[in-house]
Amino acid sequence: MAMTYSEKVMDHFAHPRNVGKIENADGVGEVGNMVCGDIMKVYLKVENGIIEDAKFNTFGCGSAIATSSMATEMIKGKPVDEALKLTNKAVVEALDGLPPVKLHCSVLAEEAVKAALKDYYEKQGLPVPEECLAESSHDHGEQGEEA
Amino acid sequence: MFVYADNAATTKVSRKALEAMMPALEDLYGNPSSLHQAGRAAEAALWNARERIAACLSAEPREIYFTSGGTEADNWAITEAARLGALKGKKHLITSAFEHHAVLHTMQKLEKQGYEVTYLKVHEDGLIRPEEVAAAIREDTALVSIMYANNEIGTIQPIRAIGEICRERGVLFHTDAVQAVGHLPVNVREDLVDMLSFSGHKFHGPKGIGGLYVRKGIPIRNFMEGGAQEFRKRGGTENMPGILGMAAALEEACSHMAEDSARVARMRDRLIEAIGKLPKTRLNGHPSQRVPGNVSFCFEGIEGESLLLRLDLQGICASSGSACTSGSLEPSHVLLAIGVPKEIAHGSLRLSLDASNREEEVDYIIEKLPGIVETLRDMSPVWEEMKA
Ligand SMILES: Cc1ncc(COP(=O)(O)O)c(C=O)c1O
Ligand SMILES: [Zn+2]
Numbered sequence: 001m002a003m004t005y006s007e008k009v010m011d012h013f014a015h016p017r018n019v020g021k022i023e024n025a026d027g028v029g030e031v032g033n034m035v036c037g038d039i040m041k042v043y044l045k046v047e048n049g050i051i052e053d054a055k056f057n058t059f060g061c062g063s064a065i066a067t068s069s070m071a072t073e074m075i076k077g078k079p080v081d082e083a084l085k086l087t088n089k090a091v092v093e094a095l096d097g098l099p100p101v102k103l104h105c106s107v108l109a110e111e112a113v114k115a116a117l118k119d120y121y122e123k124q125g126l127p128v129p130e131e132c133l134a135e136s137s138h139d140h141g142e143q144g145e146e147a
Numbered sequence: 148m149f150v151y152a153d154n155a156a157t158t159k160v161s162r163k164a165l166e167a168m169m170p171a172l173e174d175l176y177g178n179p180s181s182l183h184q185a186g187r188a189a190e191a192a193l194w195n196a197r198e199r200i201a202a203c204l205s206a207e208p209r210e211i212y213f214t215s216g217g218t219e220a221d222n223w224a225i226t227e228a229a230r231l232g233a234l235k236g237k238k239h240l241i242t243s244a245f246e247h248h249a250v251l252h253t254m255q256k257l258e259k260q261g262y263e264v265t266y267l268k269v270h271e272d273g274l275i276r277p278e279e280v281a282a283a284i285r286e287d288t289a290l291v292s293i294m295y296a297n298n299e300i301g302t303i304q305p306i307r308a309i310g311e312i313c314r315e316r317g318v319l320f321h322t323d324a325v326q327a328v329g330h331l332p333v334n335v336r337e338d339l340v341d342m343l344s345f346s347g348h349k350f351h352g353p354k355g356i357g358g359l360y361v362r363k364g365i366p367i368r369n370f371m372e373g374g375a376q377e378f379r380k381r382g383g384t385e386n387m388p389g390i391l392g393m394a395a396a397l398e399e400a401c402s403h404m405a406e407d408s409a410r411v412a413r414m415r416d417r418l419i420e421a422i423g424k425l426p427k428t429r430l431n432g433h434p435s436q437r438v439p440g441n442v443s444f445c446f447e448g449i450e451g452e453s454l455l456l457r458l459d460l461q462g463i464c465a466s467s468g469s470a471c472t473s474g475s476l477e478p479s480h481v482l483l484a485i486g487v488p489k490e491i492a493h494g495s496l497r498l499s500l501d502a503s504n505r506e507e508e509v510d511y512i513i514e515k516l517p518g519i520v521e522t523l524r525d526m527s528p529v530w531e532e533m534k535a
Pocket of ligand 2: 038060061062063064105471
């Protein structure tokens with residue numbers, strides 16, 4: 001099926017921002033799995049409650065890579081409690097939308113950021129905010145997959 | 148540079164096909180069913196096209212029925228063979244797990260109507276074993292439908308051996324030859340096939356036109372109700388530009404098939420050799436028992452759609468069987484059928500060349516692809532572990 005990605009999506013896909021790893025990161029989160037075809041890993045560097053740096057590694061399609069890039073851009077420089085409010089919807093809007101069949105590929109971005117924040121809170125010995133504990137909305141996780 | 152390496156998806160209409168189509172739009176606009184001279188002229192052109200197409204397949208003109216393409220031909224052949232079987236109390240059908248959806252979904256429709264379908268296993272080399280076809284045939288088997296060449300991995304099936312078995316056991320044999328006609332020497336007599344589907348746009352003819360060969364004496368009925376066209380079997384005023392264009396394209400392809408396929412196979416093998424050198428890649432399907440232009444690989448650690456998009460940014464048109472390119476959550480059923488694990492099947496790439504491609508284009512792909520694969524792998528969270 002031919003699909004058209006917005007210019008913004010193609011820009012973030014062709015020139016993804018924040019690709020890479022952060023050594024000794026303050027928070028790391030990985031979501032998705034190989035079987036369903038996308039994995040996203042987010043690294044956070046946090047200083048005084050501010051996300052100083054965010055990086056990602058993604059195995060996935062064009063929209064998975066573009067949303068990873070956009071999501072990390074959106075949380076950089078933000079206080080952690082603000083980053084917690086990042087939604088998949090906001091990421092997609094910032095990319096000028098995604099084709100409907102691609103929306104499921106974009107939920108990983110929000111989940112990976114939240115997983116990284118959860119790891120950050122745990123490492124700090126702080127109580128993990130509820131936003132980080134939300135059920136996975138990624139609808140094709142291992143459980144849903146038939147053999 | 149622009150490189151079209153997706154000829155298994157569709158092809159560009161050739162100059163000869165286009166030149167054959169124009170008169171059908173400008174002058175030969177008569178209805179072949181009309182009695183007057185304009186109708187008679189169209190009728191003559193239609194018959195001539197039928198004769199030429201039949202000759203390319205070693206069939207008789209009366210055995211060729213024009214359809215709207217490969218999908219309709221597959222639906223028609225299978226549905227009718229099933230009906231003919233049921234008349235004799237035979238409601239068992241045999242096919243393979245890696246057929247095109249035009250075949251698989253028709254089989255699934257028939258299953259819901261009370262037929263039993265055996266989906267033969269495809270071996271890791273992308274080939275079906277004739278002895279397994281023989282073993283699957285039962286007293287109540289009405290039809291064997293096995294594709295001539297697979298559309299994703301290009302493997303050429305042992306059609307003649309399967310044809311022999313079916314003829315001997317008195318079972319109808321249909322083959323979806325959409326990827327073979329115009330690219331491989333297809334001879335319905337020697338291959339012992341009873342029904343064969345083909346499609347114009349896979350060999351530089353126009354889209355929306357194809358045909359079904361039905362061996363004479365097989366009493367298939369019409370698939371849709373209508374006029375008396377196509378020997379009363381397929382109503383509807385003929386798609387004249389399509390038919391004339393397809394005839395010209397097929398004739399052209401068949402007139403230099405041997406030279407073309409040798410040249411295309413050399414380009415294919417250069418690509419296979421170069422891509423095969425990249426780490427953690429695997430060629431899908433038998434290395435030589437494949438159509439001349441098919442190159443199909445899986446790259447571990449990357450996902451097919453991002454590979455396609457990156458190639459597209461460099462001007463290279465290709466395709467992939469990854470879940471994300473199909474809009475479904477499952478990677479290609481063809482790759483799964485030959486035993487490629489799901490996590491690897493997501494990283495598939497198909498480059499399909501034909502006589503319209505040039506060596507420089509192959510050089511260009513070989514120049515660009517490794518860098519793209521490397522960039523995506525560097526971005527991938529799983530690659531580091533994988534390459535170790
Ligand atoms: C093997 C095979 N069968 C059937 C079809 C369907 O043909 P068409 O597009 O003419 O309906 C195709 C191509 O799409 C094909 O590759
Ligand atoms: Zn995706």
